[in-house]
Amino acid sequence: MIDIDLFSQLLSRALRNGGDYADVFAERRDALAYRFQDGRVHESGLSVTQGVGIRVVVGEAAGYAFSDDLSTQALMEAADTAAHIARNGPARSARTIRVGEVAVNAPYRKSQTNRADVARYVALIERVDVAARAFDPRVVAVNAHVTDELQEVWIAGSDGALVYDRRPLVTLGAQVITVGNGERGAGYCADGGRISISFFDDVRTPESIACEAARVSIVNVEAIAAPAGEMEMIVGAGSGGVLLHEALGHGLESDFNRRGVSLYSGRVGQRVASELVTIYDDGNLAEERGSIGVDDEGVAGQHKVLVENGVLRGYMQDRLNARLMGVGPTGSGRRQSFRSMPQPRMCNTYMPDGASSVDEILASTKRGIYAKSFGGGQVEISKGDFVFMVSEGYLVENGKIVAPIKHATIVGNGPEAMTNVVAVGNDSRFAPRHYTCGKGGQNVPVGVGMPTIKISAITVGGTRDA
Amino acid sequence: MRDDEAINAAREAVAIAMKQGAVAAEAVASLGSRFSVEARQTTVTKLERSIGKSLSLRVFVEGGRKAALSTADFSHDSLRGAIARAVAQAAVVGADPHAGLPDQTADSIPDLGLFDDAIAARDDAAGIDDVLEMERELRASDARIDNSNGSHYAGGVSTHALANSNGFSGVYSTTRASRSASPVASDGEHKRTAHYGTAARRLDELESNASVARMAARRTVEMFGAGRPATMRVPVIFERDVAAAVLSDVFSAVSAANVAVGNSWLSGRLDERIGSDAVTIVDDGRSAGRLGSSPFDSEGVATRRTVVVERGILRTFLYDTYYARRLGAATTGNASGSGIGPNNFYLEPGSGSLDDLIASTGRGVLVLDTIGFATEHATGTFSRGARGFCIEGGELVGPIEEFTIAASLPDMLAGIDAAAGDLHFDASIVAPSFRVAQMQVSGI
Numbered sequence: 001m002i003d004i005d006l007f008s009q010l011l012s013r014a015l016r017n018g019g020d021y022a023d024v025f026a027e028r029r030d031a032l033a034y035r036f037q038d039g040r041v042h043e044s045g046l047s048v049t050q051g052v053g054i055r056v057v058v059g060e061a062a063g064y065a066f067s068d069d070l071s072t073q074a075l076m077e078a079a080d081t082a083a084h085i086a087r088n089g090p091a092r093s094a095r096t097i098r099v100g101e102v103a104v105n106a107p108y109r110k111s112q113t114n115r116a117d118v119a120r121y122v123a124l125i126e127r128v129d130v131a132a133r134a135f136d137p138r139v140v141a142v143n144a145h146v147t148d149e150l151q152e153v154w155i156a157g158s159d160g161a162l163v164y165d166r167r168p169l170v171t172l173g174a175q176v177i178t179v180g181n182g183e184r185g186a187g188y189c190a191d192g193g194r195i196s197i198s199f200f201d202d203v204r205t206p207e208s209i210a211c212e213a214a215r216v217s218i219v220n221v222e223a224i225a226a227p228a229g230e231m232e233m234i235v236g237a238g239s240g241g242v243l244l245h246e247a248l249g250h251g252l253e254s255d256f257n258r259r260g261v262s263l264y265s266g267r268v269g270q271r272v273a274s275e276l277v278t279i280y281d282d283g284n285l286a287e288e289r290g291s292i293g294v295d296d297e298g299v300a301g302q303h304k305v306l307v308e309n310g311v312l313r314g315y316m317q318d319r320l321n322a323r324l325m326g327v328g329p330t331g332s333g334r335r336q337s338f339r340s341m342p343q344p345r346m347c348n349t350y351m352p353d354g355a356s357s358v359d360e361i362l363a364s365t366k367r368g369i370y371a372k373s374f375g376g377g378q379v380e381i382s383k384g385d386f387v388f389m390v391s392e393g394y395l396v397e398n399g400k401i402v403a404p405i406k407h408a409t410i411v412g413n414g415p416e417a418m419t420n421v422v423a424v425g426n427d428s429r430f431a432p433r434h435y436t437c438g439k440g441g442q443n444v445p446v447g448v449g450m451p452t453i454k455i456s457a458i459t460v461g462g463t464r465d466a
Numbered sequence: 467m468r469d470d471e472a473i474n475a476a477r478e479a480v481a482i483a484m485k486q487g488a489v490a491a492e493a494v495a496s497l498g499s500r501f502s503v504e505a506r507q508t509t510v511t512k513l514e515r516s517i518g519k520s521l522s523l524r525v526f527v528e529g530g531r532k533a534a535l536s537t538a539d540f541s542h543d544s545l546r547g548a549i550a551r552a553v554a555q556a557a558v559v560g561a562d563p564h565a566g567l568p569d570q571t572a573d574s575i576p577d578l579g580l581f582d583d584a585i586a587a588r589d590d591a592a593g594i595d596d597v598l599e600m601e602r603e604l605r606a607s608d609a610r611i612d613n614s615n616g617s618h619y620a621g622g623v624s625t626h627a628l629a630n631s632n633g634f635s636g637v638y639s640t641t642r643a644s645r646s647a648s649p650v651a652s653d654g655e656h657k658r659t660a661h662y663g664t665a666a667r668r669l670d671e672l673e674s675n676a677s678v679a680r681m682a683a684r685r686t687v688e689m690f691g692a693g694r695p696a697t698m699r700v701p702v703i704f705e706r707d708v709a710a711a712v713l714s715d716v717f718s719a720v721s722a723a724n725v726a727v728g729n730s731w732l733s734g735r736l737d738e739r740i741g742s743d744a745v746t747i748v749d750d751g752r753s754a755g756r757l758g759s760s761p762f763d764s765e766g767v768a769t770r771r772t773v774v775v776e777r778g779i780l781r782t783f784l785y786d787t788y789y790a791r792r793l794g795a796a797t798t799g800n801a802s803g804s805g806i807g808p809n810n811f812y813l814e815p816g817s818g819s820l821d822d823l824i825a826s827t828g829r830g831v832l833v834l835d836t837i838g839f840a841t842e843h844a845t846g847t848f849s850r851g852a853r854g855f856c857i858e859g860g861e862l863v864g865p866i867e868e869f870t871i872a873a874s875l876p877d878m879l880a881g882i883d884a885a886a887g888d889l890h891f892d893a894s895i896v897a898p899s900f901r902v903a904q905m906q907v908s909g910i
Binding site for chain 2: 032037038039040041042043044045046047048049050051059060061062063064065066067068069081084085118119122140141143175177179183184185186220226228229230256259260261263339341376377378379380381382383385386387388389406407408409410411412413459460461462463464
C-alpha cells in the first residue's frame, strides 16, 4: 500500500524531536453488506477505506495523526503533527530508522479465500429468510444480514520491523420477530468468524442460524416476567463468556492497571476469584473473531493466562503500558481503524472445562435463573460493578426448568461474582461468533467462551416480585 | 474553499454513477478536521490531530434497486472503480417501488448558526490549557481525588455537501467542541470513578472547565459509602443524563425503520395514548445553534419541527423518504446516513428543579447513572444496572449501587408524572429530569 522506503522516512520524521517509540499503521479495508427484509434484498452496501496513522510515544504521552490522503506530503505532515508531542522533550539527535519485512504466521491464513459472487451472498440471506418463516406460523418478520470484510494492515515500528496481517471476517445473522397471544418475542442469532463464506455451506448452515433465532423468538413470546432480587444463577455455556469479559476481562487491561484505575491494580499473584476459576485470553485461535496474526502494534497474537485457579496471573498489555510497567507486550494492542490509537484489549476470552456435569449443576439449584444466552454487557472499572443482558433465560425451581423469562439485566460486582462461582461444568465451548467489544469509542471483534457455571448469589433485574 | 471542494466531490460522484448506468444517484461528501487533547494530573498524555474526508453514495438502478457505497478515496479512478462495483451490486437487490430520491428537497439553506469561528480558529495551546485546568480543578475539589483517567478537550470543523441527480446541491458547515473529565477517587479502601462530559456548537455555550470538573468530581465522591437497596417497587427519578438515555429508547421505537419491520412496541399505535399527559416529545431540526440541527437531512430534505408525542398521544413516527413511502406517510426530514436519525429529539421540560422533584417524592430512588443497554425494542422491555440515591421523606438519604431498575417502556411513559425544567441541549437526544411513578428496583 505504501512502499518500504516511505515507512522508513515517516518513522525518521516522526522521531525528529525525539521520543521513545514511533509506529506507522497503514490499513486497507473492504467490506460488503447485504440485508434481507420483507422477502427481498433490501439493502446492499460497500465500504472501501484506507489510511495511515502515525504515533509517537514519549513516556506516558502519545502524539497521533492520521490521514486518508496517502500522498507523501500529507503523510509527512501527519508525521510532523505526531512529533509535536515530543516538542518539549530533551533535545536528541534525530534517528534514522530503516524497516525490514517480518513474516507473520496467522492461524486463520489457511481459510482465506477471495470474494464470492454477489449471488452467493444473496442466496445465503434468502435461505435464512425462508427457513425462519417456515419454522413457525407465528413468525411475523425476519431481518437477515450477511457481511464479508477484509482488513489488511501494515505496521512499521521504530524497532525496525514491518509486519503485515490480513484479517478476513464474515457474519451471517438473523433477527426474528414473532407474535403470539398478543405478545411479541424477538430472537437473534449470528455466526461467522475469520473464515470465508464457505463456512455457511457445511459447517454452519443458514437454516441452522435462522431456526435458532426463530426458536429463541418463540421462547420469548411464551416468556413470563423475569424475577427481581438476589438469587442463584446458572450461566449457560458459550455466550456466558460475556460474564468473564465484563466481570474480569476489562479490569485486567493494562491501561487501567498502569494508571491505578482498576480494582485489580497491583494484585498479580493474589486471589481474585473462586479456585474453580481459570481464565485465558487467546489471540491465536483458528477462525475466532478476536484472533489476530499480529496485533495493531505488530506484536504476535498470544495465549495469556489471566487467572489460574482463582489467582491473578497477569494483565493484557499493549506496548506503551508494558514498557511503563516494565514487562513485555502480550499482543493485546488493538484499534478499530487507522483513525485511532491502539489500546490494550481482549482477543478471545474463555474459561476451560471444570469437573461438574450440567445435570448436576441444574439439580443443585433450588431457586434461581438459568441464563442460556447473553446479548452483551458493560462494566465500571474501578469498583467492578457490571451488568449483562440475558437474551434467553429460564426460571429454575428445585432443580428443574419451570418457564422461560423475558429479557432482564443481571447486575453484580466482578470480584464478588467470581468468588461466588460454586460449580464449573465440563462443557466449555465458544459462543457463536458475533460479539463486538467497545472501549473508549473503539469497536473491535472479540470471542468469548465458557462452560456452564453456577454463581451462588447475584441480582436479577426483572419486574416480578421474588 | 472547503465548501467548493466538498460540493465538487459530491457532484462528481453523482456524475460518474449516472455515466455508469444508474437511473438516479445521491452523494454526500464530508470534510472534517479535529484536534483533541488529553491530560492526566500535570501531564499532557495525548495530542491528536486529524484531517479526514468521506463520501457516501447511493445509486439506484431500474426497478428501485439500490446500493450504498462509502469511501474515503476521492481520486477519479478509484471512485470510478468503487462506483462500478456499487452499480453492479445494486442490480441484485430486490425490486422495490419505494426506493428512490426524495420528491422534494430543501429549496433554501438557512444559516442555523451551527458554525463558530472561535472553535475553528482556536489555538491548540488553548485546548491544552483547558485540560490542564480541568485536572487542577479536579484535584482542588476534593482531597479524595488522587488520580485521573484523563480530562479531554476536542474541537472540530465539518463541512457536509450533498448533490443528487435531480439537480439538488447544498452545503453547510458546523463546529463542535467538547470537554470531559474522569477523575478517580480513593478513600483508602475503595476506588471510585465517574465521568462527566458536555458538548456544544459554540465555544461560549460550552460548559466551563471548572463546571465540568466540579460535576465530574461530585459524581465521583458522592458514591462513597454506597449500599445496596432492598428489592422494592417505588417511584424512580431519572436525572437528566439518564433521562436522555431512556428517550433514546423511545427514539428507536418511533423510528419508522423499526416500526416497518415489527421491531417496535409502538407499531400500529398511531393516534393512541402511549404516555401520560406530561409526555410531549418533539424532534426539531431547525432550532438555532443546537447539536442536532441542520438545514437539510442526508437526502437533502428540509428539516422541520415535528411533534411526535403530544400530551401522551402518539402523533407520528419519524421517517425518511423510503420508510415514509413504505408506510404511506411523508418524510419528516430524519434521513441520516444509512438509516433514520434524530435531529434535536427531546422531551418537553416541566417546571422546577431536580431538587424540587426530589422534595416532592416521599420514598423512592434517584438514578444518576445506568449501565447496560438491554432494551428489547420489539416488546419495550427495559432493564438497566444503576447507581444513585435512596429518597426518604423528600430527601436524599444515601448513595446506592449494584441494583437494577426495570419496567416496560409503555408502563414507564404512562407513569411519568413529573418533569423538571432542567432541559439542556448538549446532545441530539436530550431530556429533563423526570419521575416515573413506579418501577421495580432490584437489589438485595
